[in-house]
Amino acid sequence: MATALRSALTDARSSAIPQATVRPSAASIRALGRIEARKMLLHPSFLVGMAFGLFILRGAIGSGGNVGLIENVQWLVLGSLGGLVIATVLAANVATLRSRRSGTQELFGSLPAPPETVTVALLTGVLLGPVLIATVLTAVGWLAFRSDPDLGPYLNLFLAIQLPLTVAVLGAIGIGVGRWIPSLFGGPIVIALHVFTGVIWAVPWILPSSDLGSRAPWHLVYLLAALTTWVALALARDRRTAWRFAVAAGAFTIGVGAALLQVPEGGW
Amino acid sequence: MSDGSISLRRAQGRLLLWPSTRTIRWVAFAVLACVGAIAVWTGDRRGDPSKFALPAATTLICLWLCFLFEDLAAETTDPTATPLAARRAVRTAIALPAAAAAWFALTWIGPLHGPTGAMAGSFAAEALLALAAAAVGSRIEGPTRGGFPAAGALVFVAIVLPVWLGHPPAIEPTHPPFGTPLTYWSAIAAISAITLAWAHLTWDR
Numbered sequence: 001m002a003t004a005l006r007s008a009l010t011d012a013r014s015s016a017i018p019q020a021t022v023r024p025s026a027a028s029i030r031a032l033g034r035i036e037a038r039k040m041l042l043h044p045s046f047l048v049g050m051a052f053g054l055f056i057l058r059g060a061i062g063s064g065g066n067v068g069l070i071e072n073v074q075w076l077v078l079g080s081l082g083g084l085v086i087a088t089v090l091a092a093n094v095a096t097l098r099s100r101r102s103g104t105q106e107l108f109g110s111l112p113a114p115p116e117t118v119t120v121a122l123l124t125g126v127l128l129g130p131v132l133i134a135t136v137l138t139a140v141g142w143l144a145f146r147s148d149p150d151l152g153p154y155l156n157l158f159l160a161i162q163l164p165l166t167v168a169v170l171g172a173i174g175i176g177v178g179r180w181i182p183s184l185f186g187g188p189i190v191i192a193l194h195v196f197t198g199v200i201w202a203v204p205w206i207l208p209s210s211d212l213g214s215r216a217p218w219h220l221v222y223l224l225a226a227l228t229t230w231v232a233l234a235l236a237r238d239r240r241t242a243w244r245f246a247v248a249a250g251a252f253t254i255g256v257g258a259a260l261l262q263v264p265e266g267g268w
Numbered sequence: 269m270s271d272g273s274i275s276l277r278r279a280q281g282r283l284l285l286w287p288s289t290r291t292i293r294w295v296a297f298a299v300l301a302c303v304g305a306i307a308v309w310t311g312d313r314r315g316d317p318s319k320f321a322l323p324a325a326t327t328l329i330c331l332w333l334c335f336l337f338e339d340l341a342a343e344t345t346d347p348t349a350t351p352l353a354a355r356r357a358v359r360t361a362i363a364l365p366a367a368a369a370a371w372f373a374l375t376w377i378g379p380l381h382g383p384t385g386a387m388a389g390s391f392a393a394e395a396l397l398a399l400a401a402a403a404v405g406s407r408i409e410g411p412t413r414g415g416f417p418a419a420g421a422l423v424f425v426a427i428v429l430p431v432w433l434g435h436p437p438a439i440e441p442t443h444p445p446f447g448t449p450l451t452y453w454s455a456i457a458a459i460s461a462i463t464l465a466w467a468h469l470t471w472d473r
Contacts, residue, residue: 048420052428059432094416101412184416185296188331189303196307196324 024117029124032117036095036125041133045187046091053083070144077141081163084137085205086191088130088167089174093187096122096178115238119179123231126171134167154208158216165223166205172230179237203259218262225255280350284358291341292363297332301370304328305377312378318387323439325374326391327426329367333398334405334422335415336363342411353468360399367395389453390441396460398422403467425456 057079177186228251236244304325311321401421406414433445444452
């Protein structure tokens with residue numbers, strides 16, 4: 001039996017497609033990243049998610065009567081940011097599942113590019129698409145809200161960094177979940193877990209520095225750790241190396257530590 | 269319809285029962301039901317779960333029904349003798365009781381004491397809407413891609429519309445954006461049932 005097992009293993013090894021040893025090239029990632037960004041931004045799930053965010057905010061704030069241009073821009077920016085968060089998770093998840101749903105996932109193994117290329121391109125697509133939009137909306141929101149007596153005092157660089165970083169983290173979650181759970185339910189379940197179960201309030205993604213005080217840097221560490229965890233997990237699906245899981249585990253540990261250090265007594 | 273046709277459909281239904289059960293996405297259903305249960309349970313800790321958490325969980329369970337008519341083997345099964353409506357009826361007959369049972373269980377979590385009329389009406393209407401949207405979605409997007417647009421339609425009607433147009437914005441079944449709960453959910457159910465029938469009656473065969 002041992003001989004049969006040994007020969008079976010030897011056969012499997014000799015007939016296996018050798019893994020690529022090269023790293024993904026920057027040129028191919030740039031090219032694929034642009035395509036992924038365009039596909040994400042034009043996907044109905046992204047457009048519909050953005051529209052739903054605006055509709056929900058419109059309902060939450062009411063018509064508001066005769067409001068000025070600044071007020072309209074303010075609510076438009078807020079609604080767009082809310083919708084962008086939902087839309088990014090859905091669009092990134094659907095983009096990750098596209099090759100599987102089209103039945104072409106297995107064919108990637110026959111390409112000369114290493115298997116990580118598509119995952120890194122998806123992450124680049126999130127940066128070039130939703131994160132870029134979040135950055136633009138943050139800049140517009142800064143201009144629109146700086147004179148607002150209620151929200152103006154809370155605007156600072158700390159808040160401005162968090163918005164695109166949160167979109168990047170949620171995009172990475174959408175990709176990571178899509179890589180490990182090959183189901184279209186992944187994205188909606190991530191959103192449902194966030195919105196409906198109260199998980200979002202354990203450590204909110206976006207917090208003003210006035211709520212954190214001296215603990216503010218830990219919130220940025222938490223966001224970066226969450227981003228690193230999901231990127232490492234997404235890449236670990238392509239090639240299950242020990243160091244990728246180690247990076248994911250290390251980043252997760254740092255994230256948990258940073259979360260515990262920023263939560264005030266009694267929770268948020 | 270003759271007795272022969274009825275017995276033929278029964279035989280086809282019996283033969284389709286196990287393959288249909290096997291190809292339904294039960295893991296997704298279990299996960300969505302668990303997320304719904306967590307939503308209602310945590311909703312209990314934040315207030316009355318019947319106002320937000322249970323309607324959200326209802327939509328989550330109905331979201332699963334949106335993907336019921338996605339068929340990866342559609343190209344193979346389309347030329348078979350069993351009509352599409354009959355194949356889908358078998359899948360619905362298996363999935364709908366499971367969804368209803370899970371939803372019924374959710375209505376007993378925490379301070380909830382079983383379903384009220386408005387809750388049951390909202391679930392029935394949303395389930396019919398999900399099936400109708402799935403049928404229309406698969407006609408527009410193809411038999412393997414109908415679930416996602418159907419989910420969009422369900423979320424729009426069940427969550428976005430009541431928040432957008434409701435006074436006050438709420439997804440509670442007893443506070444629909446238009447009319448009374450009875451007229452609102454009946455109208456949605458009736459329109460969905462007609463759409464569901466139309467989506468199957470106008471097929472070529």
